[in-house]
Amino acid sequence: xxxxxxxxxxxxxxxxxxxxxxxxxxxxxxxxxxxxxxxxxxxxxxxxxxxxxxxxxxxxxxxxxxxxxxxxxxxxxxxxxxxxxxxxxxxxxxxxxxxxx
Numbered sequence: 001x002x003x004x005x006x007x008x009x010x011x012x013x014x015x016x017x018x019x020x021x022x023x024x025x026x027x028x029x030x031x032x033x034x035x036x037x038x039x040x041x042x043x044x045x046x047x048x049x050x051x052x053x054x055x056x057x058x059x060x061x062x063x064x065x066x067x068x069x070x071x072x073x074x075x076x077x078x079x080x081x082x083x084x085x086x087x088x089x090x091x092x093x094x095x096x097x098x099x100x101x
Contacts, residue, residue, distance in 0.1 A: 068092035
């Protein structure tokens with residue numbers, strides 16, 4: 001790849017990444033969104049996380065990951081504390097792996 005093509009590609013990727021965020025920020029700043037839209041937007045992080053985790057937890061031979069995910073999910077729902085959830089996830093996976101041998 002030529003240096004010119006590299007820089008054009010890099011600039012294009014930066015624009016595609018930055019522009020939608022900037023437009024949303026500028027277009028919605030100072031505006032109150034309807035309560036329904038705000039409630040809907042609140043579910044996006046959980047939906048994205050579920051979409052990322054589902055393939056890793058549902059594959060063949062992934063019982064250890066699913067077993068470690070259960071207490072982690074419970075702590076996440078009950079505590080709503082990200083740091084605690086990460087610690088419980090790491091500990092759960094460590095215990096499951098140690099018990100599995």
